[in-house]
Amino acid sequence: MKKELIIAGFGGQGVMFMGKMLAHSGMKEGLEVTWMPSYGPEMRGGTAHCTVKISTERIASPFCSHPDTLLVMNRPSLEKFQPRVRAGGSMYYNSSMIEQEISGQEIDVAAVPANKIAEELGNPRIANMVMLGAYIAREEIVDLMTINNSLAAVLPEEKHNLIDINLEALKRGYSLYTSLEKS
Amino acid sequence: MKKELIIAGFGGQGVMFMGKMLAHSGMKEGLEVTWMPSYGPEMRGGTAHCTVKISTERIASPFCSHPDTLLVMNRPSLEKFQPRVRAGGSMYYNSSMIEQEISGQEIDVAAVPANKIAEELGNPRIANMVMLGAYIAREEIVDLMTINNSLAAVLPEEKHNLIDINLEALKRGYSLYTSLEKS
Amino acid sequence: MGEKKLMKGNEAIAEAAIRAGCRYFFGYPITPQNEIPAYMSRRLPEEGGVFLQAESEVAASNMVYGAAGAGARVMTSSSSPGISLKAEGISYIAAAELPCVIVNMMRGGPGLGGIEPSQSDYFQATKGMAHGNFHLLVMAPSSVQEGVDLMSQAFDLADKYRGPVMLLGDGMIGQMMEPVEFPEKIDPTELPPKEWATDGARGREKNVINSLYLDPDVLENLNWKLQEKYEQMQREDVKYEEYHMEDAVVAVIAYGTAARIALDAVQAAREDGIRVGLIRPITLFPFPEQVIARASAQVDAFLTTELSTGQMVEDVRLAVKGRTPVFFHGRPGGNMLTPEELLEEIKKIRGEVQ
Amino acid sequence: MGEKKLMKGNEAIAEAAIRAGCRYFFGYPITPQNEIPAYMSRRLPEEGGVFLQAESEVAASNMVYGAAGAGARVMTSSSSPGISLKAEGISYIAAAELPCVIVNMMRGGPGLGGIEPSQSDYFQATKGMAHGNFHLLVMAPSSVQEGVDLMSQAFDLADKYRGPVMLLGDGMIGQMMEPVEFPEKIDPTELPPKEWATDGARGREKNVINSLYLDPDVLENLNWKLQEKYEQMQREDVKYEEYHMEDAVVAVIAYGTAARIALDAVQAAREDGIRVGLIRPITLFPFPEQVIARASAQVDAFLTTELSTGQMVEDVRLAVKGRTPVFFHGRPGGNMLTPEELLEEIKKIRGEVQ
Amino acid sequence: MNKEEAEIKKVNIKADKCKGCELCIEVCPVNILSMSEAINELGYHYAEVDDQDKCLSCGRCAVMCPDILIKVYDINE
Amino acid sequence: MNKEEAEIKKVNIKADKCKGCELCIEVCPVNILSMSEAINELGYHYAEVDDQDKCLSCGRCAVMCPDILIKVYDINE
Amino acid sequence: MKQDKLKEVAGYPDSMSGRDMHYCPGCTQGIIHRLIGEVIDELKIKEETIGIAPVGCAVLAYDYFDIDMQEASHGRAPAVATGIKRVHPDKMVFTYQGDGDLASIGTAEIIHAANRGEKITTVFVNNAIYGMTGGQMAPTTLLGQKTKTTPRGRSSEETGNPLKVSEMLSMLDGAAYIVRVSTHDLENINKTKQAIKKAFKVQQQGLGFALVEVLSTCPTNWGLSPRQAMEWLEKNMIPEFPPRVFCAPEGVDEL
Amino acid sequence: MKQDKLKEVAGYPDSMSGRDMHYCPGCTQGIIHRLIGEVIDELKIKEETIGIAPVGCAVLAYDYFDIDMQEASHGRAPAVATGIKRVHPDKMVFTYQGDGDLASIGTAEIIHAANRGEKITTVFVNNAIYGMTGGQMAPTTLLGQKTKTTPRGRSSEETGNPLKVSEMLSMLDGAAYIVRVSTHDLENINKTKQAIKKAFKVQQQGLGFALVEVLSTCPTNWGLSPRQAMEWLEKNMIPEFPPRVFCAPEGVDEL
Ligand SMILES: Cc1ncc(C[n+]2csc(CCOP(=O)(O)OP(=O)(O)O)c2C)c(N)n1
Ligand SMILES: Cc1ncc(C[n+]2csc(CCOP(=O)(O)OP(=O)(O)O)c2C)c(N)n1
Ligand code: SF4
Ligand code: SF4
Ligand code: SF4
Ligand code: SF4
Ligand code: SF4
Ligand code: SF4
């Protein structure tokens, strides 16, 4: 198994955190992982993204020009990264912030109303966990339980009060596909 | 013709100036010349020396570990440099400041009472010109007239009032050997 | 070794330094290594150490000089322009034979350049860091775990050679997260005492930390003594890794970040049936010249690849001595090498030398 | 050309700069180049120029950056430790493509070292001056007259390549007096205008002097563009001198001060009937690699000699590519090479390769 | 919001560049600025003019905007 | 000059190290210091004590000597 | 009545480029930029002014002004300005520098430019932090203030007290005009503009070195909303760094 | 009565090495060295003091003191001292620096060491010139003074006025004791010693940064005899650099 993801969005949307959660969970499941952020001043007011690789084999490069998976939280990031997704790959987009219907050529596209659900839960900042939940539900890269456990490890101590709401968001995202597909 | 000299003494004895005078005169007579000083903090309170090369051919290195001629104005310099003089070379020493009789092994030695004569002329600072006069008289490297003319070129403007006394010192040094040898 | 942790390279390297007994950090902020001082400012006081943000890189390297001369395990870290400012101080450190560790998380240059991963300070790190005949022992990790491992050895090597050791990485190593395990903590008070250090001449002759030698003989001796250390490094402390070299007919040579990418290309080439291997220098000074010299008898061509316009390639050429063609492919200035372009280069070379 | 004058190298070089149209000098005192600022402080105001003693070498190199960016012919000078402090600024100058001239009158290092002639900054000058992929055009005079001649060309070369040019000498060139003749004075106001300079955007688009390139593509392009300049230098501006190479079987390679001494040794060897020649690189970057490569087909051995532990010898080896043995003999740190010891080396090598 | 395009705008805010800092809102003496519900391309809620008519053309909002996004015209000159 | 070696010296000056700056001369309240006719190994006229007996052991000369060449003893203790 | 016939009471300075600025939402550096642009417009010196951008958040200032600019290395803007001004003594030269740039790494350069009475104008943005590199301690960081490199709050014992740059520089003979202003409200913003204008006039008249210290916010690294940042500035920075004229040449008020 | 039973009223400090000093005839740096040596003796801190030599004429100071010493790079002695003091907070650390070293190239380092309140002692030798390199202008060179790099005399217009280091440093919160003294006569030499002693005591008691600015002669580069140099100092430097205590901690007089 080898997965190469790019996760992208606005600075404040928690895309780095999504990536860390995924990498941490991969590590906990005994897989090889790397997490590589975009960094520096470009982040100021612009878009942010990170690359996550998860593999059963040793990972050579942590960079990725053509991901097999794109998790994308806003339109500018979609415009930037969608063309880079490998043929046969998949893209999950935040349909609450990207309003037109998106379709991919040669890629599999899933619309996730991440902000909508997050707002239903009363906190737009957890849209990222909705998205992450949806992704792992649909692709089964790591277990939901592992992801849930990673929260305490990846969130800094002073934010541990937010664990519950993040769990909730993960669950809502997750159930989006587990229920959908099982129906 | 090729001459390699070291000229050495205390910081204040004007040994650098002697070397410049000689090099300048050589240049004026159409010879190749180099003048290389010792420089830097060692000069502070210590001894100073310079190397002068005068040649009819292009001069390769301006340095000289074994001079054929040593003009030496004080004892510490004599101790340092005498052993380096090439066999067959010559040494001129300031017999006013180096009181014991000096004799050289395999080198030709000339005692020049430079300070004594300078003091007779009323200025110990021109002992260097006495020495220089004596040297050119004895070895005829450059013409006394050329040396005399170099004074105006090598002395900084503000010291041109000292030209006359320097000329006098050169003459006294010069006559030391012209008379001596002709006698 | 404990449990695996997912950590950023910069933080992992900082933690590794603390575990290696480093208790003093003097530095000045610069991207992409800011997590090192940030981590140190949190952790060092907990360990009874001192973190101090210097007024500049110039001051930082001279604080390191002072602290190293005073006998401490001490380090600094910076990125390209900041390292240039430390140059004079590093020359003094080398000349006074002081052990310390310097991290350079390189970024694209010259000038202010950019902040993306880059390897264009190779020449500076291995050859012309500053005035005078001296070198640093330079190690280039290519994974976070290796960053930790090399940092663990860096202080010992600095003490062994009484000189500066540089860890040379870039934004990849510094910013990425990978799982790491750490070695046990060393207690710095149990290290062998440094008899030469200035800590107040209690009951002994005075010690002097100095690099001024007005007597040319003494200065010359120092120069040759340093030279001997470098020869000893070449004998005793060369590190490198080989992949798929057993039957390789083309050898890719790359370090650090470029080596990670090159490995992808090598694997892809192998899948295409091309017998290509990778030699990854871990120490850049001392450079693994013997392994490359040996390889030059085996392979038909070398491909050196760097995130630069070609710097390490000179050391490869010096090792190869014209026996085998040495090709170069580089991406300077922040653009990443891709496995695809390298694969293409490999194929081209394979064609040319056949 | 006028009458011959007996002048100190430092002063002659300063005068040559003024005649080449240099009107701005920013520097900081350091032995053995102090006669350059002293001379400039006397002469520049006479020519309507500006001499300013900067608060440090760091400031000096950034003043040069500003003045060069403002379109002036400008220079600075220093010696080894001071050059190390200028490193960051020089990297900015190179990155922003600013023409200027930098003099390094080297002294023994590393650290504070000594002040005697030395050539241990070769690596720094030609390879790793600072962070990033860049070089200076480096010229090494070996006589006062040549110092004058090279200085006369230095500003034009700086303008030609829009980059920093370094004159690399040491206390020998700086402190010695030799007869010199000067070229005619250039009027700097008659030089071609610098369209890119910042002098107030009167009636034109604004100009920006900069080295920050956050877009990796742009930064990469700059890097390759610089690289192209270096290739052009190699094609168009290599300078060297050969002595007695016609029938030589051993070639001594030396530059600057070491070349003066080597010439004595070569002449002595010739007198002993040994067919030895001398190749003297005048530009160190671009390095005369082709002439050395050609010579490697002719001679049985090279002897590189430097006032260092061996730096230029790497470039010789890179040029020779293993075709011919390359020996090295050096004296680092202030002790002078002697013709005698070189003669002995030549004889030894002659024996070994026969 | 303006009723029709032709209407005169005393205050012009480049909504697409607005970073939603809300600093302009606060300084308006007649409280006619507020933040949008919607999000612009940059991902921010942007400042809007609720009622151009009430605007005093005092320019305070423009002086405050860190991104120089506000132009103010005086209708009385 | 001292009449004989055995005599007690209140002021001791290392003549061979003296750089002839003359600063000690000036500060002596009883004017017993002066510069030699002769020149030492360093090339300088050196400071000499003309009359040890008159010395007050005040130490002023020693405080002034930049090369720390002067030792002063108090004979009365 | 057409929109474009209306008189613009507040608009976009002519001497700025029109490019979007990269500053964080609510960062007052944008305001300071505009004020400089307006002053250049009003003094009609757009075609004779050369600006120097620092290394700091304002590193891209060369993109935002529509005048000749040089980007200096970190802290060395005063040296770069000196180089330019000595070549073009008849041009206006200004530096724009942050508190890390000017008061830490560039301490020697600013002090010596001021002491030389270098005829340049410096706009010194004091936001009590290193903005660009993500929030480390600056020499002007307040005691107790938490930053990336003072995670327990700045302690006087370990790192000393906030450095008073204007107070210090005003001691130097070459400093003609030194003033501290703020951007936390409209009144202070207007004063800031007046100060910048004077600082340029001091240069125009060749009176010596002029520096305007501008207190500025860094919402991002202070961890506050733009509005909270304004309040924090007023409440915490103003008492430590009181706005004031430290020195001014005779008659500067009439300039 | 034997010579060696006499009481020594003036002699050679225990904490000095006995090596001949290389200073020029009549250079007062030798006096300053001796005073430091005597203070170290009197405070009995020879085995707990670490000195830092500058780059300047005093570069060889490490040879002259019989204590642990480090030779710093030009201007960076305060940074080196900081490194040492942070490792050995219980030891006494002092720097000895010239006016080129401290007030020019090392401006940033001394200001930040002082501002941090680094617990070190600095002896700052102001001789209005660069001695070691042969007489170039220092930041403290007087107006009109001719040096190798001000051949027409220092001009305020081109290079500014003499920099007042003590005045400037005493503005910093971390500076506990800042004083200017002189060496041009016995009385002032004695005051210098008292000042140096206090500066060490301030460090001993952990009160903060202490600096003693000592006016000193450079007969060689001033082109004067040692005696003339003393007079020149008194006549020209004292009015420009008046000796004074600029700041002192409470009760420092009783120290
Ligand atoms: C030589 C060097 N050192 C460090 C840096 C990294 N760096 C960039 S900006 C900066 C400080 C920014 O702080 P400040 O000057 O206060 O400006 P602000 O961002 O707060 O406006 C630093 C340390 C650099 N680019 N170059
Ligand atoms: C980096 C560097 N720059 C310059 C020098 C040359 N240098 C040696 S001492 C000195 C200045 C000496 O003046 P000062 O500090 O006043 O000491 P003084 O000799 O007057 O006691 C200089 C510029 C150097 N050694 N290193
Ligand atoms: S110009 Fe004045 S009244 Fe009009 S919107 Fe702006 S702040 Fe409000
Ligand atoms: S001040 Fe400017 S950026 Fe901020 S909300 Fe108002 S219009 Fe938007
Ligand atoms: S101790 Fe006093 S009286 Fe005696 S020689 Fe010295 S200065 Fe004169
Ligand atoms: S003070 Fe010292 S050096 Fe000067 S003359 Fe007297 S003894 Fe000699
Ligand atoms: S980091 Fe701070 S100073 Fe920089 S742009 Fe953002 S808010 Fe402004
Ligand atoms: S050069 Fe000046 S400061 Fe240096 S030792 Fe000589 S007199 Fe003293």
Ligand SMILES: [Mg+2]
């Ligand atoms: Mg700031």
Ligand SMILES: [Mg+2]
């Ligand atoms: Mg001085």
